[in-house]
Amino acid sequence: MIRYIGGRFFQATLIMFGVSIIVFFLVNLIPGNPYASMFSPDIPSEQVEAKLHEVGFYDPLPLKYIKWIGRLVRGDLGYSIFYRDKVSTIIFGRMLNTLLLTVSSLAISILIGISVGIYTGRNRHGLADNTISVLTFILLSVPSFFLGMLLIKIFGGDLRLLPISGMITVTANYRGLDHVLDVIRHMIMPSFVLGLIYSATMLRYTRSSAISIINADFIRSARAHGLSEGHILFKHLLKNILIPIVTVLSLQIPDMLSGALLIETVFVWPGVGRLSYEAVQHRDYPLIMGILLLMALITLIANLIADITYALIDQRITLGAENVETR
16 A cells, blocks of 8 residues: 555656646746836936846746746745745645635535435436436536536526625625635535536536446346345445546646636636636736646645545555556
8 A cells, every 4th residue: 555655656756847837937937027017217227227137037948947946945936926926825825715615515516416316326217317318418518617607597686585796795704604605605505516517527427326336247146135225325325436537527627727717707716716816817927827727736635535535445455556566
């Protein structure tokens, strides 16, 4: 197990190094001077040029990368051109808001996707299965921003039940429990939209896995021995569909973070998704690179956790990987 985890960790480190090279060179090859907005028009051009040489703007790209990766190893992501603050401070200040939205959306996706997926898999070709299949394909086809704007119109504009933007009510000075409830009210629509969109994928995978397992010999044998349906469901069926579920989750976590860009923009949610939009809009290269690296790191961590979870669920995966390595 330790050898298996060590191998996966080494692979993740190499991939992260490759991603840092690609991100740095692609962002720095964008034409234009991102520092132009930092200087007042009254400053003489000689002083501007001297400052650009000081910050290394005219350095060759390989030298820029070496300096950047050296700071990155020390935990320094650079200085934001637009916000004029440390990139790490800006990102982690917004990251908690995105995590709050992502975790709640993921919980909705898991709850709907797994429960409804197992139900439709056990009752396939029925009225409920056919209806849910149609709704699932609709969800997979509808853009998240359209569903978000639709909910804003219905629940925010027409019914006036929920706030349509932001994370808190700016005009109110809530404290304690009232503040928590205010955040939850603002979070309902964006987390529901994000969770509902991704629950469709989870539902399809769960349903397909349940159909393939429910007719297996060990399930029929369990029924023949008089085991209850609840025991079969939790002891045999759910355990054997965990691997495809973990696979979907490992893909959904980073995908939700990137998908939060549209949702956070539509609902004006102050998270990393909206921050990335603002960074691109203002040509803030250090902030763009910091966000991209963070997203790549989260993706690699999610895949690494998935690999470890595979090994814990089914130790044959670990043995198979070790046998491949010894050949």
